[in-house]
Amino acid sequence: MAERRGPCGIGGFGPAGSTGGARAGSSLATGAEPEARARSFGGPANSRWLRLGAMEELDGEPTVTLIPGVNSSKKQMCFDWGPGEMLVCETSFNKKEKSETVPGCPVIYIIRKDVDVYSQILRKLFNESHGIFVGLQRIEEELTGKSRKAQLVRVSKNYRSVIRACMEEMHQVAIAAKDPACSRQFSSQVSILSAMELIWNLCEILFIEVAPAGPLLLHLLDWVRLHVCEVDNLLADVLGSENPRKHESFWKLVTILVLQGRLDEARQMLSKEADSSPTSAGMCRILGDLMRTMPVLSPGTTQTLTELELKWQHWHEECERHLQDGTFASSPHLESLCKIMLGDEAALLEQKELLNNWYHFLVTRLLYSHPTVKPIDLHFYAQSSLDLFLGGESSPEPLDNILMAAFEFDIHQVIKECSIALSNWWFVAHLTDLLDHCKLLQSHNLYFGSNMREFLLLEYASGLFAHHSLWQLGVDYFDYCPELGRVSLELHIERIPLSTEQKALKVLRICEQRQMTEQVRSICKILAMKAVRNNRLGSALSWSIRAKDAAFATLVSDRFLRDYCERGCFSDLDLIDNLGPAMMLSDRLTFLGKYREFHRLYGEKRFVDAASLLLSLMTSQIAPRSFWMTLLTDALPLLEQKQVIFSAEQTYELMRCLEDLTSGRPVHGEPDAQRLQVGAQSLSTAIEAEKLSKEGGQLLVST
C-alpha cells in the first residue's frame, strides 16, 4: 500500500500546497482580489472542465494556476493526477545537452484541488452536515405529502443553521486575526458562506417549501430580512441614543424599515417624531395609519387571495389619493416613504444604497405592488428588477446569475452556476441531494457516470478521502451512491495509510460491514506482512487467520516451525495453544497446532496419546516431508521408554515412514543428506531393537 504522501519525503511538500491553499477561492467572495482569483486552481469548475472538456463546450475559461518556485519556461514539467491532488515536478529532460547530467528535481509539489477541505473551521461544517446527510437518507420513503415536506424543510433549515454557525465562527476569527492578509482571507470565506446560505435559503423557499402565491412573498421578505441585517445594529444604535429623533440616521432607519416591510417598527419610530414635532404630527399619524391598515396575509386565517387583493387594491388607492392630495407635501421624508409604499419604482431606485442589492429591490417592489405574486411570474419581476437596479452600469456577477436561475426555477442552472462559482463541492453535493429527495431531479440523467446527485456526491466524497483525517466521513457518502459508490469506496479504502492497528481495525470494520472481502483480505495481509517484518509471528498469524488467508498462514507456520528447529522451543504459546477451529485454515497450521499438542502431551507424560498423534501426523501426510526427520527423532525417546508405547503395527508404520523418507533422498551429496542418513540409521537400529524386544516379549508370552 503506497502511502499517498510518499513523494513528500523527497523534498519539500508544502510550498505549492499551502500557497495554492491560500487563494481567495471563490469568485463569490466579494472582497476577493483579482490576483488571487487568477491563481485559483481546480475547484469544482476546473475539474469539471477537465472531465468534460473533450465532450462539451466549456462553461468558462479555466483559470491559470501559478505554482510559486516553478518556472515552466526553463524546465520541462511532469505531472500526475490523484483523486484530489496533483503532483508536479521538474524533469531532468534536456534536449540540448544530453551528456550533462542535471541533478533531478529537488522538490515535488502537491497541488490540492479542493482546498476548503483543509480549513479548520469548515471541518466543522463537514462533520456536522455529515450527520444531517445521513439522517436525511434515512427519512422513510413512505412519508408522503405534508409530513414529508415538513421534514425536508427541517433538514434544509438544519443545513442552513450549520452554515450560519460556521459563518459566525469564521467571522469571529476574521476579527481576531492580527495579520491583515489572514483576516482578509477569513473575511472572504465569510462572504462565501454568506452567499451559500443566501442561495440555499432561496432554493428552500422556491423548491422545497414550494410556497404558493401569498405566502411566497412572506417567505421572500423573511429571506431579505435575514440577509440584510445591518438594520438591527442601526435600530439599536438609534434607540439607544439620547434623542432618537435627532439621530443623524433616524430617517435612514425608518426608510430601511419600510423597505423591509417592518411597518410596525416604522410606525413606532414615526410616533416618536410625531410626539416631538407638533407640525408634522398630523402627517405622521396619517402615514402611520396607512402603515397599520396595509392588508397583509396572516397565516391561519381563512381569508382568500381574492379578498386580500381586493382589500389591498383599496388600500393602495387610498395611499395614492393621499399622495395626489399632497398630504405629505411639506415633508419630503414622509412623502418619499409614501411613494415607497406605493411601489413607485423611481422612489425605490432612489434608495439604491439602502437596498444594497437587486433582490432586496425585487422583494420590496413586489411587497408594495404585487403582494400576491405567483411563483411562475417571479422570474419576470426578477429580471426587470435586476435590469433596473444595475441600470446598465455593471454586469451581473456569478451570485446574481445563480439567484436569477433560481427565480427562473431552473434547478440545473443553479447547480451548474454554483459548481462553477464555488470553491468546494460541499454546497452543490448537499443541495443537490436534498433537492433529489424532493423528487425534483429525477428526469435528469447524465451521459456519464450516474445521475447528477451521485456525480456530485462522489466528487465530494473523493475530496474527503484525499484528506488525511476526514476520510471516515466520505464512507457514508459513498454508501448512498447506489451506482458507483461501492466501487469508488473499494478503490479509496485500500489506499488509506494504516499507521496503527487501531486505525486498521476501523478500516477493516468499514470493509467487513459492507462485505468487501477482497479489501478485508488485502488489509489483513498488509498487517500480517508488517507483523512478520517486525518479527511478531503471533500477530501475523492472528491477522492471516482473520483474513482466512491460507497461503499466508502456511508461510507464518513455517516460520514458527523453523524457529522451533533453531531454538528447540516454541514461542507464542498463548496463541498456538488456543487456535481452536482456526487451526483448519491451512494444513501447515494444523500441523503446527497438532505438533505443539504432541509436545504438550509428551510434557504431561501421556506417552501413548503423544505417540499415536505423532504417527498420525506423518501417515495422514499433514506433516511436511522436510519435517519428518524431526518427527522421527522425536519418536526416539518414546521408543526408548521402558514401557512399550508404540504397538507393533505402529512400529511398522514408523518404519515405513522412515523408508519413505530415505528412499526419496539421494544417498550421497550435501551434508544435510548425510546427516539425514546418519539419523536414519540410528533410528532404524532403534526401531529394530524395539521391534526385537517386542517380538521377544511376545515370544515370551506365547511360550
Place this chain on the structure above:
Amino acid sequence: MEEIYAKFVSQKISKTRWRPVPAGSLQTADTFATGSWDNEENRVSLWSIGDFGNLDSDGGFEGDHQLLCDIKHHGDVMDLQTLSVGQQWTAAHYHTSPGSLSCRSAPCTGVVCSNPEIVTVGEDGRINLFRADHKEAVRTIDNADSSTLHAVTFLRTPEILTVNSIGQLKIWDFRQQGNEPSQILSLTGDRVPLHCVDRHPNQQHVVATGGQDGMLSIWDVRQGTMPVSLLKAHEAEMWEVHFHPSNPDHLFTCSEDGSLWHWDASTDAPEKSSLFHEGGRSSIFLFHSISNQANVHQSVISSWLSTDPAKDRIEITSLLPNRTLSVNSLDVLGPCLVCGTDAEAIYVTRQLFS
C-alpha cells in the same frame, strides 16, 4: 432527560479523561483532557466546563466547554491518564527487525498509572513498568504477549490486567520473575479481540471487558477461566468500558458503531424504569449467562456477578441523541460524563443521574 452538550472541535478525538478531583472534596469535575488521532498534527488539549454562563461574550451558552490550552503530540494519542510527571519516555515500545539491530518504534496502546507507578503496553506485546522518578523502565516484560496488547489496568498493586487481540485476559504479578502471566482467562475458541478492560472500583475481582464483536463480558478473576456473563451489546468494537467510580452499579460503554450506553444494574428499580420510558431512547437488552457460578459466596455477590436474569434486570440507556461515527472514548466522574467521537465532536453531560 439529561442535557448533553456537543462541540465540534476539528479533530478526531481518541481519548477523553476527567481531571481527578481530590478524594472527599465536594467539588465536581470541571476540567478534562482530550487527545486526537489521525490528524496531520495531533494534540492533547485541556478543556474546562466551568460556569462561564454569564461571562461568555461570544454567544456561548452555559455548559459549553472551553479550550484551556493544548499541546502538539507526535503521533496518535492512544491513551491518557493523569499524573504529575516531569519527564517523558521515548522508545518505550519498539519492534526489533529480524536479522538487524535496528528498532522501529511500535505504537503504545495503553497506559495506566497508580502513583508513582506507570504501566504501558503496546503493539509489540511488551509490558513496561516505569516509576515517575526513574529515567529507565523499572521492569520490562518482552514478548509478554504474542499478539497486540490493547489495554491495561491495575488489579491490585502490584498486579495488572491486560487484554489482547486474541481474546485473552491476562493477570500479571510484578513480584514474579519471568515473562509468564500468573493467570490467563479467555473465552473458549472464538479468540474475539478484547479492546478494553476496567475493574470494579470496590470489588477488585470483578472485571469488565469489551470486545470486537461489541460484547460486554463480566469476569470474576478469582474463579474459572471464563467470563461469568456475556452481554450482547454494541454492533461493533467496544472501545471503552468504565464502571462508575463512586456508583459502581452503573457502567458505561462506547463503541465503533457510534453509540454510548449507560448500563444500570442497581436494584432500586421504580424511578429508574420511569426514566427508561420517558426518554424512549433505551433499547433491548439481552442478558445471557454462560456459566452459573452457584458457589459464589452470597455476601460478596455483586450485582454484576448475579446470573439470574429474571431477578436483576439491567437497564440500558443510550446517551447520545443520534448515532454518529465511532465513539472512541468516554470517562465518568461524579455526575459528569465526557466522550469523544470520530465525527470530531466532544459530548459532555453534567447530570448523569438527574
